[in-house]
Amino acid sequence: MSLTKDLGKFVADLSPNRIPEEAARVARMGIIDCIGTMIAGRNEDCVHIMREVLAPGAGQATITFGKDKGPAPETAWINGTAAHALDYDDVGLRGHPSTVLVPAILAEAETLGRSGADVAVAYIAGYETWAELFRRDTGLLHKKGWHPTGLYGAVGAAAACASLRRLDADKAAQAIALGASQSGGLMANFGTMTKPFHAGKAAHAGIMAARLAEAGFTASTDALEHPQGFLSAISVEGNPDRAGETKAGKEWAILSQGIGIKKYPTCYCTHRAIDCMLDLVAANPIRADEVAKITVNISDYFATVLRNHDPQTGLAAKFSMEFAMASGIIAKRVGLRELSDPFVQRPDVQDLMRRVEIVTTTEYDPDLAGGAFADSVQVELASGRIMQGEPVARATGHASRPLTEAQLYDKFADCLDAGASDIPAEILFKRLQAIQSTSARELTALH
Numbered sequence: 001m002s003l004t005k006d007l008g009k010f011v012a013d014l015s016p017n018r019i020p021e022e023a024a025r026v027a028r029m030g031i032i033d034c035i036g037t038m039i040a041g042r043n044e045d046c047v048h049i050m051r052e053v054l055a056p057g058a059g060q061a062t063i064t065f066g067k068d069k070g071p072a073p074e075t076a077w078i079n080g081t082a083a084h085a086l087d088y089d090d091v092g093l094r095g096h097p098s099t100v101l102v103p104a105i106l107a108e109a110e111t112l113g114r115s116g117a118d119v120a121v122a123y124i125a126g127y128e129t130w131a132e133l134f135r136r137d138t139g140l141l142h143k144k145g146w147h148p149t150g151l152y153g154a155v156g157a158a159a160a161c162a163s164l165r166r167l168d169a170d171k172a173a174q175a176i177a178l179g180a181s182q183s184g185g186l187m188a189n190f191g192t193m194t195k196p197f198h199a200g201k202a203a204h205a206g207i208m209a210a211r212l213a214e215a216g217f218t219a220s221t222d223a224l225e226h227p228q229g230f231l232s233a234i235s236v237e238g239n240p241d242r243a244g245e246t247k248a249g250k251e252w253a254i255l256s257q258g259i260g261i262k263k264y265p266t267c268y269c270t271h272r273a274i275d276c277m278l279d280l281v282a283a284n285p286i287r288a289d290e291v292a293k294i295t296v297n298i299s300d301y302f303a304t305v306l307r308n309h310d311p312q313t314g315l316a317a318k319f320s321m322e323f324a325m326a327s328g329i330i331a332k333r334v335g336l337r338e339l340s341d342p343f344v345q346r347p348d349v350q351d352l353m354r355r356v357e358i359v360t361t362t363e364y365d366p367d368l369a370g371g372a373f374a375d376s377v378q379v380e381l382a383s384g385r386i387m388q389g390e391p392v393a394r395a396t397g398h399a400s401r402p403l404t405e406a407q408l409y410d411k412f413a414d415c416l417d418a419g420a421s422d423i424p425a426e427i428l429f430k431r432l433q434a435i436q437s438t439s440a441r442e443l444t445a446l447h
């Protein structure tokens with residue numbers, strides 16, 4: 001069995017008529033949501049710095065759905081960083097698939113003049129490649145310090161771009177191997193500009209891997225499964241499945257795993273608890289000054305990811321359960337306007353954060369990597385009254401609790417408003433809904 005070669009063959013053989021209709025729908029949802037978060041994040045400092053330092057020259061790829069264009073590799077790097085800058089992009093497969101795949105695919109598809117149908121095929125090629133790696137090691141990569149988005153993303157983006165470039169099975173396998181050698185991302189950098197950089201760098205890596213492979217650049221076609229290869233190198237417990245049957249193309253992970261669309265612009269590890277808190281606040285008016293203690297029950301894995309207990313910036317607050325709970329009570333929401341430095345630094349927010357206690361469990365839900373069977377919140381008032389929220393097993397927006405089309409559009413419109421979009425939300429949303437009957441270049445047109 002050669003996993004790398006098998007994936008190369010899968011990517012080379014994939015075509016629009018082989019993709020289930022529901023898989024195309026999920027891909028379309030991921031593309032729409034990612035473009036929304038990309039536009040919302042395009043004015044963040046990290047994106048401005050990336051644009052200044054990379055200084056992309058002339059090219060055909062559209063930078064953050066604006067007026068400027070650049071070469072595909074640099075554009076994907078910038079756009080991936082923008083899409084992940086607010087941590088509002090979708091989740092799945094222990095990471096953020098669309099924030100890597102979409103920037104790489106769109107930049108290269110525009111450059112190559114590919115169709116929207118090609119974009120959808122490339123997305124599914126990248127997703128299924130990512131999923132094949134994800135299922136081969138049940139270890140929790142965050143515990144070893146890895147950011148899975150940067151690890152799996154470079155490989156998935158390489159597969160997606162190999163699909164766009166219509167590489168044969170051998171060259172697609174070499175592109176995947178080249179992507180694997182560009183994988184990276186450390187959890188220690190969460191809460192800084194470097195976390196979204198991981199996504200952008202993975203998108204850039206995917207484009208370069210496919211281009212180099214097409215030009216004859218060589219890589220080992222057992223790079224994923226080799227004892228000194230990708231799976232062994234990243235494994236937490238040192239026992240990945242390196243020899244099992246390749247399921248990509250035989251079982252559709254995009255149907256069984258899906259993607260979760262974020263309702264809140266914070267780390268996904270906060271979302272179930274936020275749902276619980278907002279339900280509690282809706283049913284029981286709570287003033288911050290009467291709260292004695294907030295107790296949040298989550299897994300130890302989620303607690304490890306949520307490393308910022310005393311955030312002072314909006315960026316750091318994205319990885320703080322303390323902030324999420326305080327915002328839920330004080331603002332009765334956790335949205336883009338709350339994830340700002342002035343709101344985070346408000347005395348009442350800072351004070352309430354200090355009254356949050358995290359209680360952890362090691363009993364994991366086998367169907368939710370690293371998560372407990374449910375997260376819950378309890379609020380104790382100074383009067384002695386205790387209010388217990390209903391435990392939440394799946395966050396709003398999870399594949400099993402998907403957002404409605406109206407909710408997806410509302411988030412999309414909010415994102416485009418936050419990013420001062422050059423294209424009206426209703427026009428771009430309709431264009432993206434019909435992605436399979438248009439071209440990549442038409443998708444980004446400003447008119």
